[in-house]
Amino acid sequence: MRKTIRTRFIAAGGVAAVLSLAAVTPALAGPSSGSGTRTVAAAPASQGDPRSTTTRVANFYGAYIDAIWDNEDAGSAADAKALRAFYLSPAAQKKVAAYEAEQHADGILFAQNVPVKWAVSYTGSGAGHSTALVTLTWSDGKDAQVTKVKVQSDLTTRKITDLAPVG
Structure with missing residues (x-):
């Protein structure tokens, strides 16, 4: 009972x-x-393929933006530096550092602030490289400012070898 x-x-x-x-x-x-x-x-489904350079660019930008967005976290600067070391070729790292020294802005985002959204799309490949277009959205709303970054990756190493602002 x-x-x-x-x-x-x-x-x-x-x-x-x-x-x-x-x-x-x-x-x-x-x-x-x-x-x-x-x-x-509904949140869009996220998926990826570690063999895809476009997925790796998306993974890099997502993790990098997360790391610098959380700048109050003591480890965020170290995280961003580690992400650069892992995803960027040594030559790309040098190019980013030179841009930052000259422009006093982030050489990955080509800006001094942090976007609220990002998207990555495949734009083509050839001669051992793949290109992707990263679209960075800087605010919410109908008139949100958007910038774009062209990212080139090596098809063999999958490392990012070049970044350049578009337009």
């Missing part, structure tokens, strides 16, 4: 927890659309 009461009590507690979570989840989803219902945009 005691075991049955204890089992029922535990089951009732579990049901209460599930119902509480169901009540709180809509509040965590975001602002109401005005009709009393909440809408949540």
Whole structure:
């Protein structure tokens, strides 16, 4: 008899927890659309292939932007430096450092601030290299400023060998 009461009590507690979570989840989803219902945009699926130079460029920019976005984290500068060492060829690292010394701006983003969004698209390959176009979005809203960076990667090493602002 005691075991049955204890089992029922535990089951009732579990049901209460599930119902509480169901009540709180809509509040965590975001602002109401005005009709009393909440809408949540589905996040795009992320995927990758370690053999793809375009995926590696996307991985680099995502991790690099995350590292410098979190600049209050004591390790963020070290993380950004380690990412550069891993993803960029030695020649590209030197070119980035020269740009930064001359322009006093980040040589990966070609800016002094951090974008709020980024996207990478494949633009072609030939002569042992692949190119990608990185689109950096600097604010939210309909009139958000966008800049682009052309990134070249070596097809054998998959290292980024050149970066250049577009337009």
